[in-house]
Amino acid sequence: MSELSGDEINQIVKKAQGGDNDAFETLYRQFSRPLYNTIARIVGDAETAEELVQELFLKTFRKICSFNYRSSFYTWVYRIAINMSLNHLKSSKSRRETKLPPEAWDAIPSGRKDDKDNVFLKEATLAAIQKVPPRQRAVLVMRIYDDMDYASIAGTLGSSVGAAKANFHFAMQKLRNYLKDYR
């Protein structure tokens, strides 16, 4: 789907607020992929991410009349997605139920130096990300993969900029520690 401008998106949101299902579909097709990626990186499981994306858009569409255009539509939905992912992790304790391959877990902390550049290292890295505490992990995903600055991260989490910086710092420290055998 082609990129839409902010004004075009707002026009579509207005139609969606009027109950236009085609407008809902356009918004869904426009934003579901990046939101899926963010959610999947935080919850660490494709199946859960799919369920959460469905729940996210259902909630968004049901509440779309409360969107007041003070931020971009994507920023609004993104904030809901992050909170939903964190709430999911909090309620299900799924940090311990990650469905990543067992061999990826085995890689930590005793990594194999001869596997540095292969798929195994990627899996170990993914597993290491899932070992980082949820809030720090969410900040890491926002900073590294969604390219957000600290002020935007703080705005999304409703925290201070200092707390966002501290969470990122601790997340990266933990990652380095988990993957230290690959040094």
Place this chain on the structure above:
Amino acid sequence: MNCRRFRKVLDDYLLGSLSESESIAIEAHAKSCEDCREELEAASRLHKVLATVDEPASTVAGDWQAIENRIWARLKNELESPANEGWLKRILDVLFPQFAPRPAFAFGVSMGLVVVGTLVLGLFWLSTSQERIAWDNTNLIQFWCDEGTLGLENGTQIASIMTGVERILAEDNGYDAYSIDTDAMLKSIASEMNEEGLEPGDLEASPMPSVLLDAGDFIESDLLNASRKELESAIESVFSETGNGA
């Protein structure tokens, strides 16, 4: 630049978000310090690996298009179901099925609910004003910490200053001094740290003691109910007593 500062901003340097002068300082420090140079190389390798981790949508079983369509099919089904008519109409339809086709009645009930809701919210707002002041003060102290206004290094120092400020406020207002429940505060901090996945060393190392300030369960404190002016004045008094320059 010292080693502590170097390690703190290392990742921001690798993400290209530092100023030019800070980047130059990082590079100069890496040249002169072997440990930090090794740290930089390791961090650089980690960032490269993180950059190569594929986006989940391109690695899930089945192609993304199929997943996107599958989710949309379920969403469409939900959107077209009667459940999408709105919670008020659904409640009214259940409570008063005989009036369902009469929008004027529905409007009247809605306005009644709005009036009652406003009254309830107003009473709730009044009853929680103390907590609101407490929340404002917590944010204010966090802001001062972030800005470095207090010139403090770690969570323990902040805790000590907060206790001092609490004592001054209590004395000024004729309350019993030390009404902060230290045990409750420490338990609250421990619980907050546990929630955040932090270890005791993290608090000591952190110049941003958000965990301390987020641990707002010790809200019995006068500190959290003081006005901003009282708070500033009390902090100044603590600094003049301890010689800790702000």
